[in-house]
Amino acid sequence: PGNTVVKAVDDVSFSIPRGETFCLVGESGSGKSISALSVIRLLPHGLASHPKGEILFNGQDLLRMPEADLRNIRGSQIAMIFQEPMTSLNPVFTVGEQIVEALQLHHPDMNDAEAEERAILALEQVQLPKVRERFHDYPHQLSGGQRQRVMIAMALACEPELLIADEPTTALDVTVQAEILRLMRKLQDDTGMSTLFITHDFGVVAQMAQQVGVMQRGKLVEVGRTAQVLRNPQHAYTQQLLAAVPENLGKAGSSPHPNSPQQGLGKGEAILQIRDLNVWFPIKKGIFRHTVDHVRAVDGVSLDIPKGQIVALVGESGCGKTTLGRAVLQLEKPTSGSIRLQGQELTGLSARELRPLRPKMQIVFQDPQSSLNPRLLIETTLTEPMQVHGIGSGHEERIELASRVLDDLQLPRDTLWRYPHEFSGGQRQRIGLARALVLNPEFIVCDEITSALDVSVQAEILQLLLKIRAERHLTLLFITHNIGVVEYLSDQTVVMYKGKVVEQGATAQVCGSPQDAYTQKLLAAVPRLMV
Incomplete structure (x- = not known):
C-alpha cells in the first residue's frame, strides 16, 4: 500500500562459470524468477528498479548497458526459456515462423531457406515428432509439452553463451523431461554454454547443476556445490525443503487403511469395476465431414479399484x-464398455x-x-x-x-x-x-x-x-x-x-x-x- 517498497531480491550474489549450470531453487515468491529476469532487464520499467548491485556478463555490466546494446545480447548471447509457453508464443504465427524470425533477427545474413532448415534442425533436437508438419502448426495445435519444446528450440537455435531456463520442464512428462535435460547437457558440452536453471524439483537439481543456490523471501540463504548442499544442507530452510521431497517424506501414515490391506488390483471389495472401456473420438474429413478414423483415447481398459x-x-x-x-x-461418455460403482452400472444412464x-x-x-x-x-x-x-x-x-x-x-x-x-x-x-x-x-x-x-x-x-x-x-x-x-x-x-x-x-x-x-x-x- 502507498509507497511501500518490496525487496523482491535482496542483496543476492552468485557467479556462473563458463560451461556450468547454476540452479536456483526455492518456493513460489522467493525471488527466483525476478533474479533471472533482472539479468536481461525484462522487469516492467517504472515498477521495478535495481538501486544497487551489478550483473557482469563477459565483463560488461548489464544493468548499466544502453538498451540498444542490450538488445543485441538478448536472444543471441543470452537466451531465456519461460515457464508458460502458451503466453510466450505468438498465437497468430506458426511455430516455424517464430523460430525463423528469431534466427534472422540475430543473423541478418541468413536467407529464408537456411533459417527454415536451421529451425527444423532445432525442433528435431528437442525431439518434436513429425517436425516438418509441426513446423506449420500454430501454438494452440500443440500439446503443453510440445509447446515447451518449441520454446526450448527457439532459445537454443541461436546457440547462446548463457541460457536462462525458468522452470522449463515443469509441464513436461518425465520421459520428455529426461530427453530435454539430456539435450541441454549435450548442448552445454558441445558449445560450452552456461545455464541459470530455475526449478523447484530437487531431482532435476541433482541431475543438472554443478552449483545450487537456495532462495527464501528474496535472499540467497545457502549456496554451494550441488552434492554438498543436497547431502549436507546447512540452512534450516534448505533442510525443510529437502525433507518435503516425496522420496524423503518416508512412509509414515501412508500404509493402507486397516480395512484395506495391500492386495492385487481386482481382489477384495471393489468399489469401482471397469470392463473393456473404450472412449473413441471420431476423426472427420472432407466436405461432408465423414468419419475416416478414430482417436482411441481409452482403448479396451479393464480394472478394479478396491x-x-x-x-x-x-x-x-x-x-x-x-x-x-x-x-x-x-x-x-464412453463409446462402449461397462463402469460399475458399487455394483450399479453407470454407462448409458441419463x-x-x-x-x-x-x-x-x-x-x-x-x-x-x-x-x-x-x-x-x-x-x-x-x-x-x-x-x-x-x-x-x-x-x-x-x-x-x-x-x-x-x-x-x-x-x-x-x-x-x-x-x-x-x-x-x-x-x-x-x-x-x-x-x-x-x-x-x-x-x-x-x-x-x-x-x-x-x-x-x-x-x-x-x-x-x-x-x-x-x-x-x-x-x-x-x-x-x-x-x-x-x-x-x-x-x-x-x-x-x-x-x-x-x-x-x-x-x-x-x-x-x-x-x-x-x-x-x-x-x-x-x-x-x-x-
Whole structure:
C-alpha cells in the first residue's frame, strides 16, 4: 500500500562459470524468477528498479548497458526459456515462423531457406515428432509439452553463451523431461554454454547443476556445490525443503487403511469395476465431414479399484489418463464398455438418472484457478452443491458442515467469506478438495492436483489426503506423472500408454520391479535426489 517498497531480491550474489549450470531453487515468491529476469532487464520499467548491485556478463555490466546494446545480447548471447509457453508464443504465427524470425533477427545474413532448415534442425533436437508438419502448426495445435519444446528450440537455435531456463520442464512428462535435460547437457558440452536453471524439483537439481543456490523471501540463504548442499544442507530452510521431497517424506501414515490391506488390483471389495472401456473420438474429413478414423483415447481398459485404496494412474500426456478419469465420472461418455460403482452400472444412464449418484463420486481438477468461479465467495462454492443434493436442513447447517471440512483441510473458517483470487495456489487446491468433500463422497478422482505446487505445499496436500482417506475410508483415483508422489501415496499403480493399460499391481511391485518395457522406461527417466 502507498509507497511501500518490496525487496523482491535482496542483496543476492552468485557467479556462473563458463560451461556450468547454476540452479536456483526455492518456493513460489522467493525471488527466483525476478533474479533471472533482472539479468536481461525484462522487469516492467517504472515498477521495478535495481538501486544497487551489478550483473557482469563477459565483463560488461548489464544493468548499466544502453538498451540498444542490450538488445543485441538478448536472444543471441543470452537466451531465456519461460515457464508458460502458451503466453510466450505468438498465437497468430506458426511455430516455424517464430523460430525463423528469431534466427534472422540475430543473423541478418541468413536467407529464408537456411533459417527454415536451421529451425527444423532445432525442433528435431528437442525431439518434436513429425517436425516438418509441426513446423506449420500454430501454438494452440500443440500439446503443453510440445509447446515447451518449441520454446526450448527457439532459445537454443541461436546457440547462446548463457541460457536462462525458468522452470522449463515443469509441464513436461518425465520421459520428455529426461530427453530435454539430456539435450541441454549435450548442448552445454558441445558449445560450452552456461545455464541459470530455475526449478523447484530437487531431482532435476541433482541431475543438472554443478552449483545450487537456495532462495527464501528474496535472499540467497545457502549456496554451494550441488552434492554438498543436497547431502549436507546447512540452512534450516534448505533442510525443510529437502525433507518435503516425496522420496524423503518416508512412509509414515501412508500404509493402507486397516480395512484395506495391500492386495492385487481386482481382489477384495471393489468399489469401482471397469470392463473393456473404450472412449473413441471420431476423426472427420472432407466436405461432408465423414468419419475416416478414430482417436482411441481409452482403448479396451479393464480394472478394479478396491474400496479404501489410493490407486495411482500414471503415464505420459495424451495416454488417456484424464479421459479415463472423466469417463468413470460420466463427464465423458464412453463409446462402449461397462463402469460399475458399487455394483450399479453407470454407462448409458441419463443426466437425470446420474444425479442421485453424483455426490458419491467427485473430481478435484488440476488447475484450481480455472475450476473455481472467481465471482463466487468460497461460502457459495461450498454450500451450493450441498443445497443441490439436499445435504443439510438449512443454510446455517450447510455453513457449519463446510466449516468442518475447512477445519479438516487446515484452512481457517473465515475462508468462507473470501474470493478465490485471495488465496495462494496451495490454498486454492485445498478449496477444490473441500468442494469435493462437502458432498461426503466415497470415490474421488484427483487429476494432477499437485503438479503446479511447491514441494513443501505438495507434501502438505499429500499428507492431508492420507489423513482424510484414513478418517473417511475414501477411495481415490490419483492421476499424476510424478513417480515420487506415486511411491509415497498410492497402494496400487496403473500404467497407461496410448490408451491401454500396460501394467498394474501393488505400487511397491510396479515401481520396484516393473515388467513392461514402457514402465521400465518411465521409471528410468525419473530424476532422483541421489547424487
